[in-house]
Amino acid sequence: MTDLNKMTLADARNNLRAGEITSVELTEACLDAVDAADALNAFVHNTPELALEQAQAADVRLAEGDAPSMCGLPLGIKDLFCTKGVPSQAASAILNGFKPEYESTVSQNLFDAGAVMLGKLNMDEFAMGSSNETSTYGDVINPWRRGNDAIPLTPGGSSGGSASAVAADLCLAATGTDTGGSIRQPAAFAGITGIKPTYGRCSRWGIIAFASSLDQAGPMTKTVRDSAIMLEAMCGHDAKDSTSADIPVPNFEAMLTGDVRGKVIGIPKEYRMNGMPAEIEQLWADGTAMLKDAGAEIRDITLPHTKYALPAYYVIAPAEASSNLARYDGVRYGHRATLEAGDGITEMYEKTRAEGFGPEVQRRVMIGTYVLSAGFYDAYYNRARRVRALIKKDFEDVFAAGVDAILTPATPSAAFGLGEMKDADPVQMYLNDVFTVTVNLAGLPGISIPAGLDAQGLPLGLQLIGKPWEEGDLLNTAYALENAAGFVAKPQKWW
């Protein structure tokens, strides 16, 4: 059998269980694909020995008929997840050489479910970025191109390595994390599916922290069914994360009926932005029509505080980041600057952090420091938290009025060229997250699925937003939309 690496999780699982293929064969196919894809710069720490060891163990379990949900399935793991004995540095130079002595809960859950790790995936430094251009490992390249134009495009960020690797069939699926859109925006740019679950579904323990009240892990996969399978394996209560929800995790895959008759889909008028490309507008209208044809009721809704989500986010996220990143002091792990004679501990901190953090991380840490500093705490931080409460209430009001899910575009544009935003104001880059960031602020589940191509042949995504803890229902609505959209395009292999 050829091209095993191109399989979905569901197909590979079924073939493994039927004894048609082995995990070792599947894993070797992926490792070959990874080796041949250096040009994408998606995988940054390869773990072929670990992968084959895990694959052999999975084959034993499969032969014994003891195959859990992810048994033998090869994955890529975002560099933000601490993986025992394997470099985990959040794509930052300040964590050069860091090898955790422990395993993150989410990666442990996946391993317990039988998954195989191929290696660690590139990302924006500390998950701060929307184009994967802030990584200490260098840019990730999107496997998609504008027709025959060889200009390298961004896979989005911060989970850019995950998006690129899944789109290019280097792995069957990957983990991502999402603080303001870092799963959903790259998924849209790379023509794959990505879900950010409700805040508290996935344990944050062992995931290098960016903004703790917003961070959530989730799967990035080739199909909605694969997202359902992998999300279930990632979720679950964890005593080591005090915000982890102690509620049962349903069988998400069993909830995929494709039946959305009678469901109420909200279309928020505030997401119709000035200057939005006509193709995105059209995609949104098409998606709305597809859900209507499938029997859903379409309702115009209003989320009045949408406009203030990005500015609130750019107070809250940097504030939390400035606290979380205070731990990188050159004492316990990672980089320490070379000191000159007479340098004391303050110089050690300042030089270490100046050398170890890239410009975007430094910018956000300092903005966070400023908005939390004496005299500005109320004016910036507390005001942003009040606005956040209003944004959350906007969603609660529409759900209370009977809306089951909300349909929006995933991104305001298709993938752009690497370097194209280089001279732009940082605020211009932040606008990438305009449709996704509200979901993090409100703690809701959101999924991005590929729904069409633009005139240049690049994928475009739609986002569905669901009620808290209703990932199963959300995945089912996404499944109906996926069936109707029939997106099957793949990038032409050039790497």
Added chain:
Amino acid sequence: MSIDQNTAAKVAKLARIKVEDDALPALAQEFNNILGFIEQLNEVDVEGVEPMTSVTPMRLKRREDVVTDGGMADTVMSNAPDAREGFFAVPKVVE
């Protein structure tokens, strides 16, 4: 609210990030752009709205106040840039 070079230097100091003097004007300008964007929040009527502390209404779990882990000094220090005799080593902090 406009940030001048002195304020930018003060923020860098608070954040413990060394910024060279010649980089301060550009840094101050970046802060002003971002803070200008954030200023939009002043348009929102937040009278009577409590600052949000938790995305889901939940009581934090409690557990017995007992030691659950430990006794692994070597493991804890395995990634330290400079560890000696069971301690993290840093430049002299007390004269």
